Amino acid sequence: MTREHLFSQLWEQYTKQNPSALDVYNSFTTLGETVLNDHIAFRTFNDPRMDIKVLEKPFLKVGYIEKGSYVFETKKLIAKHYEIPNMPNEPKVFISQLVLEDFSKDFQNLIAERINSVENEVYKASDLILKGNIWGAPSFKIYNRLREESEYAAWLYVYGFRANHFTVSINSLKTLNTIEKVNQHLKDKGFKLNDSGGEIKGTPQELLQQSSIMAEKIEVRFSDGIHSIPACYYEFAIRYPDASGQLYNGFIAKSADKIFESTNFYDKK
Ligand code: NI
Numbered sequence: 001m002t003r004e005h006l007f008s009q010l011w012e013q014y015t016k017q018n019p020s021a022l023d024v025y026n027s028f029t030t031l032g033e034t035v036l037n038d039h040i041a042f043r044t045f046n047d048p049r050m051d052i053k054v055l056e057k058p059f060l061k062v063g064y065i066e067k068g069s070y071v072f073e074t075k076k077l078i079a080k081h082y083e084i085p086n087m088p089n090e091p092k093v094f095i096s097q098l099v100l101e102d103f104s105k106d107f108q109n110l111i112a113e114r115i116n117s118v119e120n121e122v123y124k125a126s127d128l129i130l131k132g133n134i135w136g137a138p139s140f141k142i143y144n145r146l147r148e149e150s151e152y153a154a155w156l157y158v159y160g161f162r163a164n165h166f167t168v169s170i171n172s173l174k175t176l177n178t179i180e181k182v183n184q185h186l187k188d189k190g191f192k193l194n195d196s197g198g199e200i201k202g203t204p205q206e207l208l209q210q211s212s213i214m215a216e217k218i219e220v221r222f223s224d225g226i227h228s229i230p231a232c233y234y235e236f237a238i239r240y241p242d243a244s245g246q247l248y249n250g251f252i253a254k255s256a257d258k259i260f261e262s263t264n265f266y267d268k269k
Helices: 003-017 019-029 057-061 105-115 120-124 140-147 151-159 179-188 253-263
Strands: 037-045 065-072 077-083 092-098 165-169 208-212 217-222 225-230 233-239
Touching (some): 003 019, 003 037, 019 179, 037 233, 065 092, 065 253, 105 140, 105 151, 140 151, 140 225, 179 208, 179 233, 233 253
Parallel strands (some): 037 092, 165 233
Antiparallel strands (some): 037 165, 065 077, 077 092
8 A cells, every 4th residue: 555545545534434624624725725734643552463563564664664752641641653754744643552551450351352352363454544443333331431541542442443633734834824823713613622731732932832623523323322422633733943943843742642632522512
């Protein structure tokens, strides 16, 4: 699979599941903007059948190399980011994994039951990253039980392997060229911003500012009924040059920590 093919399939899967993502994208392009992706993010469990080492494979194959690693202590996550050397306009890839052993036994058992419900062979597919939920209908009761310990886990339990979010590079925009303008544009269009830790995460001094909209709620068929829960979201990022004049390419853990909450369950529409 070529890089273009991999990303177009991820995009197709993302926008098909989250029609509002396409609305966001179109709201920029109708203003004459060209939308480039800053990064695309994925979630997984630290089980060796599907951990970061497994999910990074298709990206390493198309030229990505590992550039940074991150720890999110309160959310019990670790993450790595990848770039294509000397191609700054190619999206970075961000893969995080939940550290299962840091959770309660009951929680671990529920996840193990889900993971073990399919043959190990399933996890060896070269396109695992595109497979979505490979485990069959989830239980709404278990979804809510997992949420008590980790919203991240509850999301992954339901949606499986897919892009968790795409990220508009504000640096690539001509008119909406600040994060404040982008946020106002989104609010004008009726999107709900993630305001955990403030609408804007990070500062120009930290060389990266990010914002995101709350994940669109979609109807999911659970084994115990149809329920509307948050799916994927869209993120927005602007990067600033460091002392050497190069745009900063890493991530800020304390900002990403809050961005993760964009898939938290919320009551308001
Ligand atoms: Ni992100």
